Amino acid sequence: xxxxxxxxxxxxxxxxxxxxxxxxxxxxxxxxxxxxxxxxxxxxxxxxxxxxxxxxxxxxxxxxxxxxxxxxxxxxxxxxxxxxxxxxxxxxxxxxxxxxxxxxxxxxxxxxxxxxxxxxxxxxxxxxxxxxxxxxxxxxxxxxxxxxxxxxxxxxxxxxxxxxxxxxxxxxxxxxxxxxxxxxxxxxxxxxxxxxxxxxxxxxxxxxxxxxxxxxxxxxxxxx
Numbered sequence: 001x002x003x004x005x006x007x008x009x010x011x012x013x014x015x016x017x018x019x020x021x022x023x024x025x026x027x028x029x030x031x032x033x034x035x036x037x038x039x040x041x042x043x044x045x046x047x048x049x050x051x052x053x054x055x056x057x058x059x060x061x062x063x064x065x066x067x068x069x070x071x072x073x074x075x076x077x078x079x080x081x082x083x084x085x086x087x088x089x090x091x092x093x094x095x096x097x098x099x100x101x102x103x104x105x106x107x108x109x110x111x112x113x114x115x116x117x118x119x120x121x122x123x124x125x126x127x128x129x130x131x132x133x134x135x136x137x138x139x140x141x142x143x144x145x146x147x148x149x150x151x152x153x154x155x156x157x158x159x160x161x162x163x164x165x166x167x168x169x170x171x172x173x174x175x176x177x178x179x180x181x182x183x184x185x186x187x188x189x190x191x192x193x194x195x196x197x198x199x200x201x202x203x204x205x206x207x208x209x210x211x212x213x214x215x216x217x218x219x220x221x222x223x224x
Contacts, residue, residue, distance in 0.1 A: 085136030
């Protein structure tokens with residue numbers, strides 16, 4: 001009887017171990033996205049909507065950022081002195097030279113998809129799909145780069161027409177380079193987060209938050 005109980009226990013333990021081993025591993029940097037909708041109009045229809053205010057938002061155009069979301073995991077993210085930002089510039093990955101800018105995410109290049117024209121200061125970005133990078137100049141000076149570089153869905157060192165992360169980045173495809181306001185947060189953000197802040201129907205701020213740092217830049221949206 002005792003042997004039967006022990007055998008049954010071992011079988012259950014082994015079955016549990018096999019089940020755990022068969023579960024897909026979680027990605028170190030899950031995919032994420034941030035969206036906002038602009039230039040629409042709230043309208044009362046014949047049938048009330050289930051949205052707040054019971055109205056329907058009509059004619060809106062979408063702006064979306066897709067990116068990888070690394071966790072801080074206790075790391076000193078940005079460094080200091082001459083090493084500021086260097087650890088984020090994909091150093092050592094895939095045995096490739098470190099790029100001069102940060103992919104501002106993880107894995108696939110961070111992507112901006114906009115159905116409207118975006119104006120950052122004096123720089124205008126037509127509707128379309130772009131890669132986003134950040135030049136970490138110093139703790140108080142970040143530059144957002146909107147680039148026409150295409151993104152590789154999987155790393156391919158032979159593909160010279162698209163980038164994986166920021167590897168192979170060159171500035172000749174820059175559409176806009178925009179100063180960012182860098183601020184210290186009163187709390188820590190463990191998982192890198194892109195977001196849209198202070199939104200109106202045709203303007204707002206694009207912001208990146210990670211650790212105790214937030215960097216943002218204002219934009220204006222207009223119909224193409």
